[in-house]
């Protein structure tokens with residue numbers, strides 16, 4: 527195990543296996559860290575816990591989402607949305623405000639949430 531992988535595994539325990547098995551270079555690992563990689567990486571199983579995401583202006587539910595981590599909701603990977611209540615992508619079905627923008631995050635289709643437009647619990 528090289529030092530880069532050691533540093534990673536102390537910060538991101540779950541990343542350890544993937545890093546060693548793919549034998550990524552330090553540079554690649556560094557790029558992944560800079561992009562917030564580990565926490566944002568969509569993984570095949572995904573988080574099990576779901577959160578309900580609401581429009582912050584009218585409180586209409588927008589998604590049921592398998593959210594990883596504890597932080598703020600910055601983006602939603604489409605494959606992790608377990609229930610989608612919107613009719614038009616990124617638009618609240620009730621007050622018709624845009625709450626997100628479509629984006630590709632490392633090749634995975636996702637929605638980037640617009641700051642302050644959604645709440646979740």
Ligand SMILES: [Zn+2]
Pocket residue numbers: 581582583584585586618619620621622623
């Ligand atoms: Zn709304």
